[in-house]
Amino acid sequence: MVKINGKTKLVGIVGYPVAHTLSPAMHNAAFQAVNLNWAYLPFHVEEDGFEDFIKGASRVENLVGLNVTMPYKEKILPFLAETTPQAEMLGAVNTIHFQDGRIIGHNTDGRGFLFSLKNDGRKDPASKRALVIGAGGAAKSVAISLAASGAKEIFIVNRTKEKAANLADLVTRLFQIPAKGFGMDGDLKEAVEASELIINATPLGMLSDEVPPFFKYVGKKHFLYDLTYSIKEPRLLSEVKAKGGKGMDGSGMLLYQGAAAFEIWTHLDPPVNVMKRALLDNLKLKGD
Numbered sequence: 001m002v003k004i005n006g007k008t009k010l011v012g013i014v015g016y017p018v019a020h021t022l023s024p025a026m027h028n029a030a031f032q033a034v035n036l037n038w039a040y041l042p043f044h045v046e047e048d049g050f051e052d053f054i055k056g057a058s059r060v061e062n063l064v065g066l067n068v069t070m071p072y073k074e075k076i077l078p079f080l081a082e083t084t085p086q087a088e089m090l091g092a093v094n095t096i097h098f099q100d101g102r103i104i105g106h107n108t109d110g111r112g113f114l115f116s117l118k119n120d121g122r123k124d125p126a127s128k129r130a131l132v133i134g135a136g137g138a139a140k141s142v143a144i145s146l147a148a149s150g151a152k153e154i155f156i157v158n159r160t161k162e163k164a165a166n167l168a169d170l171v172t173r174l175f176q177i178p179a180k181g182f183g184m185d186g187d188l189k190e191a192v193e194a195s196e197l198i199i200n201a202t203p204l205g206m207l208s209d210e211v212p213p214f215f216k217y218v219g220k221k222h223f224l225y226d227l228t229y230s231i232k233e234p235r236l237l238s239e240v241k242a243k244g245g246k247g248m249d250g251s252g253m254l255l256y257q258g259a260a261a262f263e264i265w266t267h268l269d270p271p272v273n274v275m276k277r278a279l280l281d282n283l284k285l286k287g288d
């Protein structure tokens with residue numbers, strides 16, 4: 001247990017709701033492991049209180065930073081003095097750092113995803129074609145990270161086709177690589193067969209056993225990175241494995257984006273193994 005006293009520094013997560021978060025377990029284990037007198041707390045803040053909360057938080061001298069989650073990843077932007085280039089490109093922030101009365105905004109999702117894919121998945125997106133399912137905040141981080149890492153071409157598939165097309169346009173505009181958007185029931189045979197990597201950046205497979213129709217083209221050449229995570233294997237990952245492909249869930253992305261936040265706030269190397277153990281133990285405790 002973290003021992004709190006008058007000198008404890010605080011970090012935390014602000015969102016609504018945040019009851020499901022695994023970040024306190026991960027960060028508090030890390031602080032204990034490196035012997036820091038710090039504590040990580042959840043802040044459940046309703047929308048009409050968010051502005052007051054952020055203005056107040058920036059005056060708390062022992063509050064070092066916060067993770068920012070739904071629905072505030074964009075709503076935080078007007079309060080920031082500075083954003084990193086990644087956060088700027090994404091137009092969304094998931095980590096803030098209070099520094100000398102100024103709030104600096106970071107986005108560590110893309111960094112967490114790429115590190116997990118390359119380090120644990122042993123997959124380098126350079127010169128590969130990739131198909132991203134989803135066009136929300138996480139899909140945007142993923143698509144931009146893939147493009148920035150030298151992916152050859154990116155296909156975006158989304159329930160709302162227009163959002164897929166917009167994200168594809170953004171990728172092409174920023175990185176000058178081909179990208180194309182599709183709806184879920186689009187003609188995806190060529191795109192799936194051309195892609196080596198498939199990334200699920202939607203809750204598909206979490207809420208139901210539904211598998212998108214284009215999964216009929218998935219085979220043993222495919223590697224699925226599924227951003228969802230729970231104690232059970234994600235439904236889409238099971239489907240890919242049943243067809244001879246490989247893949248992994250999104251717990252590594254959660255771990256490494258948390259590790260990146262730890263580094264931003266403390267300027268220390270994060271104890272990644274301790275954080276991973278805490279994350280996995282708490283996933284088991286949650287049992288979902």
Ligand code: NAP
Pocket residue numbers: 109112133134135136137138139158159160163200201202203204207227228229250251253254255257
């Ligand atoms: P978001 O901005 O709300 O976007 C949600 C995306 O999922 C949109 O593309 C949406 O399609 C699609 N979607 C939602 N419900 C769907 C359904 N029933 N059928 C098909 N598509 C559906 O959310 P986000 O932040 O991008 O998060 C997306 C997923 O990634 C979530 O499952 C989240 O838990 C996960 N995630 C994981 C990590 C990690 O560290 N592992 C980090 C961030 C996010 P429309 O555009 O048509 O609405």
